[in-house]
Amino acid sequence: MTAPTINGTRYPQPIEDLLPAARALDLPDGEVFPSRNRLMREFRIGAPKAGELLALLKTTPAAPPADTTEPATPDPAPEPAAPEPAPPVVPDPTPAPEITPPTPLAEVAPVSRPDTPPAPARSAVVWPVVLLALPAFVAIWSGWVGLGGLTGFGIVHPLPGIWDSFSINSAITLPIGVETYGAYALYVWLSGRVPERARRFAKWSALGSLAIGALGQVAYHLLEAAGVTSAPWWITTAVACLPVAVLGMGAALAHLVRTHD
Structure with missing residues (x-):
């Protein structure tokens, strides 16, 4: 239900009629002119008309106060004016709020799905x-x-008193230990599926094992070509330590492979 306007009617008022009422509004301290929202609320007008009324308030000077002194001769009473016909009922000119269409979503490129998975x-x-x-x-x-x-390895009986006829050449421990460890450490190094410490240890121990294997082959062929029947003491010492070194490196690498640090 539309509230009455300044002259008691529910119909739109001209801006000229609203201008005096707008000047008579009580304003808070510090404000010179009422806001457009207050004009819309007070007079039930739309935003364009309230903006035009506010512009007139700012540009049109206020009328001087009327002289309240009684005239010497009273004017004759004017004849009553004929009543104005009621204006036709029209809807409130307040414009309807604009509806912003939703922003379309960005087009997503279709994902290609091949019929058959790649081989x-x-x-x-x-x-x-x-x-x-x-x-x-x-x-x-x-x-x-x-x-x-040439360095003292040879036929031994590992089970004396239990199996005296069982014998083994202890020299086979050299190729089995050195070369097998070198191949295993090389696999651990290049697999990329072990912790970094294990991979680093496997790398250097594999390179060292392969280098020792090459030096062992070189030493044997040089001694054999020279007709030596017994290797020098320093070669014998190095070869005798190989099974112990292989055991230590193999145990260390197996431990590092199972760590998670």
Whole structure:
């Protein structure tokens, strides 16, 4: 229900009629003109009309106060004016709020879904490695066993009193220990699936094991070519320490592989 305006009617008022009422509004301290929202609320007018009324308040000077002194001769009473016809009922000119259409979502590129999944990449074959390892195994085995014979390794009976006929050449511990550890440490280093400390230890121990294996082959062939039947003491000392060194490095690497630090 629309509230009455300044002259008691519910119909829109001209700006000229609203201007005096707007000047008569009580304003808070420090304000010179009423706000547009207050004009809209007080006179039930829309935002455009309230803005126009506020502009007139700021540009049109206020009328001087009327003289309240009684005139010497009273004016004759004016004839009553004929009543104005009631204006037709019109809707409130307050414009309806604008509805902003929703912002369309960004177009997402469709994800391509192939009908069939891609075939898994084929892994490299390993049988050429076995073919390459066979001659190397023969040469390395014979070299280490021969060097073991020159440094005191030979036939031993590991089970005396239990199995006297059982014997073994202790020289085979050299190729089994040194070369097997070198291959295992190389695998751990290049696998990339172990902690960093284990990978670093495997790297340097694998390189050291391969270097010692090469030096052992060189030493055996030089001694054999020179006709030496017994290796010098320093070669014998180094070769005798190899099984103990391989055991220590293998145990350390197995421990590091199982750590999570």
